[in-house]
Amino acid sequence: MxxxxxxxxxxxxxxxxxxxxxxxxxxxxxxxxxxxxxxxxxxxxxxxxxxxxxxxxxxxxxxxxxxxxxxxxxxxxxxxxxxxxxxxxxxxxxxxxxxxxxxxxxxxxxxxxxxxxLKLPTPAGPVLWTNDNHEQAADKLLPANETILAVGPTANWRGKTWRAEYFLDLVQRLTAQDGILPHAKIALFGHISEREPAQYLIDNLPNDQKIDLIGELDLPTVFACLKRCQFYVGNDSGLMHMATAARIPTLGLFGPTQEKLYAPWGDHCATVRTAIPFLDLFAENFDHQKTDSLMDSLSVDMAYEGAQALWAKIQTTKGQTSQ
CATH class of the missing domain: 3.40.50.2000 (Glycogen Phosphorylase B;)
Structure with a gap:
């Protein structure tokens, strides 16, 4: 067959x-x-x-x-x-x-x-697979027994990419003493071709906290790495959906794309979007290749509150499950 x-x-x-x-x-x-x-x-x-x-x-x-x-x-x-x-x-x-x-x-x-x-009775969310080689590679790339915040600061076009300086502020808050992941390591994910927009974030994270995985890792190894993280935040991208498949809390940042079509799927996921509505983001001279980020009306405060809310929801669900 x-x-x-x-x-x-x-x-x-x-x-x-x-x-x-x-x-x-x-x-x-x-x-x-x-x-x-x-x-x-x-x-x-x-x-x-x-x-x-x-x-x-x-x-x-x-x-x-x-x-x-x-x-x-x-x-x-x-x-x-x-x-x-x-x-x-x-x-x-x-x-x-x-x-x-x-x-x-x-x-x-x-x-x-x-x-x-196929008329499935329940929508079937993303599922991905790895083999022993991918898992062993991930073991070498990420430290064992550490809390890790996964970050996807890149995207396949500039308009939906939140600025690197905003990501820096956000991850510093999330990993602060009073954040949801105190003193966590920060793993940066993305393809080598998208590295330039994330450079400010890469350069300004402490070396002893940063795990720079923006490069040419094969996708199953990236997925294996995501499974070892405790939380993901990033732009609307393929990485975001891979984090969803990894079953880690996933916060997607949206602006010029529609979460009703592409939100990370599942109860362990959430989205925050720009204060400016989707349709109002596109000016007459919009150019998919050249237009700068359209995400500026999504503040760091908004993203941080979204992360806090998702984390609280996950902890509540865990508490109810364990009872």
Whole structure:
């Protein structure tokens, strides 16, 4: 039995689809899976159980990447094809049952959208996987028996990136004697290509407190590191959704993106957003590539209060569970 699972190019959307993938893995424990996704997201699935192979869809002119997928997968008889990108060619794949996401509903969170595709009774939140190599690498990168605050100060475009000086103020408050994580280590996460906007934060954290992981770590190792942290705060990004999958308290900072679609998923998560409403953030000369941060109306006080509220909620839930 073989199942083809076609998911996103972007890390965040790919992570948000993994709950659906996990449901299929649990439902078909004997199946062999082929994952088709973009090159940036592909490493997420390195340790996914039952995966036979990963087809990397590198975008090409005239949608030729779909033709490449056909050449690779179009002559296999599939038990199921799950296409979250509604590709123009996957309707032709030989399959007992094909399921396509026909439209991008802008009223639904991505987790709900993907889960509704298979009519799951409960939305399936993100799930990620690691192997022993990833776990051992994380053990070397993070100190044992330390409280660690994870921070995602980067994003894939400048407009939704909170300024580094705001992050510095926030993490100093959170790890102060009267903060939610007194004297915690601070682990910084992000890709090497996004390092420049975070440089002020990197340079101004004490060396004995800072764990600088902004670089080229593979995604499963990043996930293994996140599992060892006690709290995450960061911009709306793929990292935020990976923290959600790690089941640590996750606070997402939002401005020019919509939390109703992309909020971190689960009872262990929360969001805070700019005082300026979403639609009012975009001026006539908005340029996705060049416009500076649109997050300035999200104050450090607002973010700190959001972190405090989430932490208090988590502690209350733990207390009720232990009773």
């Amino acid at each position: 073989r199942i083809l699972f076609i998911t996103s190019t972007r890390i965040g959307d790919a992570v948000l689809s993994t709950g659906l993938l996990d449901h299929l893995i649990q439902t078909y424990p004997q199946a062999k899976f082929t994952i088709a996704c973009g090159p940036v997201a592909a490493p997420l699935f390195e340790a996914t159980p039952q995966v036979e192979r990963i087809h990397i869809m590198t975008k090409k002119k005239r949608s030729m990447h779909w033709v490449d997928l056909w050449k690779d997968c179009g002559f296999t008889w599939w038990h199921r094809v799950i296409d979250l990108r509604n590709g123009p060619i996957t309707y032709l794949f030989p399959t007992f049952r094909g399921t396509h996401l026909h439209r991008d509903d802008k009223t639904q969170h991505r987790v709900e959208l993907f889960s509704n595709l």
